Amino acid sequence: MSPCPICGTDCPADWLTCANCGWDVTPESRLAIAQQPSHLHWGRSLWQRLQRELALTQRFEAIEQRLAQLEHDRLEHDRLSQDESGQISAGISPGISPGISEFDDIYHPLGFHLAQQEWREADAWTWERILEVAGLNRGGWLDGDEIAAFPQGELQTLDELWYAYSEGRFGWSVQAEIWWGSGGDYNQFCDRVHWRSGRTWLYYEELNFARQAPRGHFPVLPWRKRACYGLGGLTAAETLNHWMTRFPPLS
Ligand SMILES: [Zn+2]
Structure with a gap:
C-alpha cells in the first residue's frame, strides 16, 4: 500500500x-x-483545480436548491394569503414558518434586482444592508473591528445570493479567490476585476453595469466613489483586506 x-x-x-x-x-x-x-x-495542480471546481459546483447546487425552496415557500405564502384573505382579517396568520417568511421579506429586493441583473441597484441595496446590520447610518462605513465583527450568517447569505443569481460571476467568495490569487495586492486585484483600466482608477459611474460585467466586478465593498479612494480612515486596500479575511483561501 x-x-x-x-x-x-x-x-x-x-x-x-x-x-x-x-x-x-x-x-x-x-x-x-x-x-x-x-x-x-x-x-497535482490539475487534480487540485478539479477539486476546487467540484466544490464550487456543489456549493452552487446547494444554493440553487435553497433558492428553489424559497421560491416555493413564497408561492405557497402567496397562495395561502389569497385563500385565507378572509380569515387573515379574522386574526389567522398564513401557514408559513416565520424564519423563511422573514428571510424572504428581508432579501426579496436583493433577489429581485439580481434576477433582473440590475447590478447597480443590487450593489446599492447590499451596501445599505451592510450599514444597517452594522448599525451605522446612511453614508457611513465600517472600520476593521466592525468588519471583523460583522455577522457571519448575514455575510454568507448576501454572498450566496450574489453568487447564485450571477451564476458564479459575482460575490465576495469570487472576489476572495481573485484577491488571494493576487497575493492580496490591491492593484493587481483591481486590474483583474476591472476596477482599474490601464492606469486609470474607475469612478463608480464608470463601472460596467452590463450583463457581462467582468468576473468579480461586484459587489463593491471597499470604496464607493472611486476605486483608489478609501472609506473613512482606511484605504480601499485595507478595507478590502479586512473583508477578504472573512473569506480565507481554500486550502
Ligand atoms: Zn489518486
Missing part, C-alpha cells in the same frame, strides 16, 4: 490505477514520474 502521487489515496500494490483520481500507480509509472517531477506537478 502506498499513496497515490497525485491525490494521496492509499493504493494497494495490485492496483494499476488510483481508484480516486485515475492516475497510473504501477511501479513503472511511479519510477517514470520520479524522473519527471514537472509531470507530477502538472498532475
Whole structure:
C-alpha cells in the first residue's frame, strides 16, 4: 500500500490505477514520474483545480436548491394569503414558518434586482444592508473591528445570493479567490476585476453595469466613489483586506 502521487489515496500494490483520481500507480509509472517531477506537478495542480471546481459546483447546487425552496415557500405564502384573505382579517396568520417568511421579506429586493441583473441597484441595496446590520447610518462605513465583527450568517447569505443569481460571476467568495490569487495586492486585484483600466482608477459611474460585467466586478465593498479612494480612515486596500479575511483561501 502506498499513496497515490497525485491525490494521496492509499493504493494497494495490485492496483494499476488510483481508484480516486485515475492516475497510473504501477511501479513503472511511479519510477517514470520520479524522473519527471514537472509531470507530477502538472498532475497535482490539475487534480487540485478539479477539486476546487467540484466544490464550487456543489456549493452552487446547494444554493440553487435553497433558492428553489424559497421560491416555493413564497408561492405557497402567496397562495395561502389569497385563500385565507378572509380569515387573515379574522386574526389567522398564513401557514408559513416565520424564519423563511422573514428571510424572504428581508432579501426579496436583493433577489429581485439580481434576477433582473440590475447590478447597480443590487450593489446599492447590499451596501445599505451592510450599514444597517452594522448599525451605522446612511453614508457611513465600517472600520476593521466592525468588519471583523460583522455577522457571519448575514455575510454568507448576501454572498450566496450574489453568487447564485450571477451564476458564479459575482460575490465576495469570487472576489476572495481573485484577491488571494493576487497575493492580496490591491492593484493587481483591481486590474483583474476591472476596477482599474490601464492606469486609470474607475469612478463608480464608470463601472460596467452590463450583463457581462467582468468576473468579480461586484459587489463593491471597499470604496464607493472611486476605486483608489478609501472609506473613512482606511484605504480601499485595507478595507478590502479586512473583508477578504472573512473569506480565507481554500486550502
Ligand atoms: Zn489518486
